[in-house]
Amino acid sequence: MNNQFSLENKNIIITGASSGIGRQCAISCSQIGANIILVDINKEGMDKTLSLMQTANHVCFHKDITKHDTIETLIKIATSKLGKINGFVHSAGIEKTLPLKMMKPEIYRELFDVNVISGYEIAKIISNKKYSNSGASFVFIASIMGILGQSGKVGYCSSKSALIGGMKAMALELANKNIRVNCISPAIVETEMTKKLFENIPIDSKKEIIKMHPLGFGKPEDVANACVYLLSDASKWITGSNLIVDGGYSAR
């Protein structure tokens, strides 16, 4: 039987591939046969990711994805090497924990620019028939914080919430091209980003946060597995959905 969960010979572009969830998505997708186009601002991290991946025709781009006008060239180069795109994972993201009173317009802009707009701009380009195959799948890594609130996270929550909202509109708009668009909303996953987050909050708060996850904190592969599913043909009837992968965090 043809394995619908396989990503054999699919070309998948992944942002934020230098660490955390993005890195694991690149590794996991490569292990089941995909060619990966890695995009990240951090070259060193990306090289490390590449060294952990199953060898195939991967391509790395050391790029700042918020420089929107350089993205199409990158897509052109990638597709001329590998062929059309079958999948896109927007995992690049930044986090900010700051009380409302300390927030500033430029902090909101930075959060939205990386977390939302750069992902949508890439989706805009690759949704062009020139660059993607029918049946392509886009996955935006949102957050459970896009559904639930937490104090000190007005900026982060609003950016992830926007990501989920726009994903639904995009799913409807791209359905006639047979492109599927979904989000994954994880709770806290053990990555460099969350490690940094915990350095900035008091230890008592950290203990409280651990308690809020019935299955404990997640591992990057817990999210990458969900991502593989949404990229594969096994999920071909799923679009416009937000898959919650949170160890039970939101079940309370």
Add this chain to the structure above:
Amino acid sequence: MKIDDFLYELKETLEIEDVELNEETNLKELEEYDSLSVLSIIAMIDENFGKRISGQDFQSITTIGSLMELIGMENFE
């Protein structure tokens, strides 16, 4: 930064209206002190001194004077 200016910034950050602060004031005994206010203080220090203090560093803070020592006394006049 002048110490008085720093005390003023702290009062603004914590929205303290009716208590006078000085170097002997124990931050953690202030009514306005909570985990979120710690994040505000950290952001205020970053903005004014370009210095990043972690939440873990903050654990050892008691008085405003001890916070100033953590920032570095060379930053005050």
